[in-house]
Amino acid sequence: MTDQGLTRRSLLLAAAALAASGCARRGDSPPADLVWAVGGIDAEATGPAAATAAMWNDRNPNGPKVSVLALPSSSDEQRRLMAIELGAGLRHFDILTLDVPWTAEFAANGWLADLSAIRSDVEHAALPALLASTRWEGTMWAAPYATNAGFLYYRTDLVSRPPTTWAELISVGRDAALRAGIEPFVGQGAQYEGMVVQYLELLWGAGGDLFSETGAVDFEVGPALLALRFLADARRSGFLAQDFSTMDEEGARLAFRSGRAVFMRNWPYAHPAMGGEGSKVNGAFGIAPLPTFSGAGTISALGGQNLAVSRFSRNVAGGRRFVEFASTTPSVQRMLAERSVPPAMASTYAEVGDDPVMALLRRVLPQARPRPPVARWSAISDEIQQHIFPAYNGQRDPARAVAEVRTFLELASRGGSR
């Protein structure tokens, strides 16, 4: 036998051994580690995702190990990036952090592994209102990890009690702003999903909606115009801060924290920073439910994050176990509450009794409303942004903007895209 023959044979043997080990991996060797795709500040080393992963890794020394992979901070960019990779079947992400309205789109595209195996545990643990956003065509594709609801932040040194109607908010805000030489209102006015959420809160408050429960278009012109004209008037009259139209959550948070505004619409995450060092409103701010047009109750959009497992993951079973752990383990969910991230687990709210954020969430969450669980949500949101944004900024006739959104919703629902 020649040397060459030997080499060839040993190569063949090596290849066979490799192939065998490849087969064995499925059964014997430890399952593949998990990469958890998390967007923006949540992915920071001191953030809630890293803490959740550390808790899992501590309890599971034999793996699979979970590591956090940071995606861009803009949620639009997170969605685009995940869509590009999953669309091509790439296996870089195992666990996906999904904004609640994305679940349907990702499931409809066949990018998610179904979570039927952990469904009953998840349903048992989560706040019931959050479950609609986890399902698509009857199957559970994601588990609620964190929820969210809008708060009204107000300056206790300038306003005696929080207003309950939008009209009161405007008159009180204008007077206080004039007296203090600051701006009345900051919030999410830039052309992005946050603006859509704020518009929807006004639309719902005016008695309108996008779709009815049966899925038919329910975007009535009356409430749609009332909500839009309210924003446009507020903009024109200078009630909204000058840079409102480029402001996102962070922009609003920084503006309110630096004492630039009387009122702010924002999520609970902004709360801790208001009390911290360097805050100009430390000790002089309060939180309240968002007002309504009528003064009765409060209406907030339901936000938050669902966790899902990529269908292309090399360890779908491990992924499911991690998702179950993150969404149904009391200590994980308590850790979220301690960081002012509203937990998705119902029982956590009873455990963190005297925290003001949790107390307000207990009042607001039962009345919070989800964005419609439709597969084309990002297209619908984009359409709302493209028409409502120029309209509230006085660059487009509100009636035309509302008509265009309505036309799109009808075309979209006719296209069987729900």
Added chain:
Amino acid sequence: MTTSAASARSGAGPSIPGRSAAPVRRLAARAVAVRATTPGRLRATRAMLVLLILLTGGLGAYGGAVRGDATRDIATRGEPVSSDVMDAYRHLADADVMAAAGFLPGSPAAATRDRYEADIERAATSLALAAERSGGQPLARDRVSDISGALSRYTGLVASAQAGGSEFEEASALMQSTLLRRAEALQRDQAGQLAAQYDRAAGLPVVALGFGLVTLAVLLVVQVRLFRTTRRILNVGLVTATVAIGGLTLWWALAFSVSGDHLASARRHSRSATEALGQAQIATRQARASEILALLVVEPGRVSFHEEQFSARTQRLARDDGAGGALGAARQLSSSFEGPALVEAAITQAPTWITAHDQARQLRSDGRRDEAVATAVGPATAVFDQLDTTLAAAVAAEQAALRHNVDRSRAALRAVMAGTVLLALAAATCAARGIGKRMEDYR
């Protein structure tokens, strides 16, 4: 006259059921009589076989025509519209890069302005073409008119900025948040329609194949029974018909699967060109616009806004390790002859560009703005151009492969269409002749 005739008929009404039943009964009786004699049975068998063979041929030709039409639709409408839309999208993104680059001190002003103007013109032309080719669908029309309206506002803002105004950031914001988003929506709708067209074109003609197999079985049964009654082993006509139908069915199965394979390859090239490489091109150009704007603005808040955009867009391009994002998707999907090597080249070029960008950013934060601008105009422009060219070549390679595959898919169907009609007619004639031969025995 008509009325009286009608009433005369209706007057005869009560007796109609009895009278109309009589011919049916007569027909049934005749059928029984015909079946009772061997020549009668043979005549019926011949009629049935001819009918079955023609039906099989007809269904096959119909199935071929439906898929042929769907494939033609992809070739003449779906893919061209998709490519027009991507073309407009790309040129809009490039126009913003060129408009911004024109404000960088030291950049070749005339060349960037020429390319900017060519971009705007090309984007408008491609949009008009897409609108025309897509046949006035309401959604596409709305989007195109939205884009056209915003485009004229955009060029107006750029013109005032070029005349010394400060609108370049506002112009870019309009491009990024309205024009490109509208183009993206148009592309998304188009991708949905294209996917549906591919699905329509890709299905196997199950009914025709089923009929082919049934006809084949019936032909065999008829031959076995003929052999039993007449003791003649070979009926040339029927054997020929059997071979023809068997061959036809096999040919269909082969042709449709060959055509389907070509179509699947075409789809892959199409997705590679739009969903991976096209996205990489857009991300590259958007990131380049952010890179330039970060140097043009002075307010720290705006600088960090554009830097963050640059980072998000380069993440979309390749993620931090260079192997994810749109380039990772391209590596997975690209399958043309030249495509994969070009994608690998782009994967090595992207980090070079990001490194050049980081150098410029460092220089600026060290207060050396002129040097930062020089880096962005010099080395960063060179690697950006290189990457942009590589991506364009990769898209061209995928598109050429796509067209080739669609053509091959159509050719496979065209042959089967012509062959089906001829073979089915031949089979029907042979079968009729074959049975006719047996019938002659009884004369």
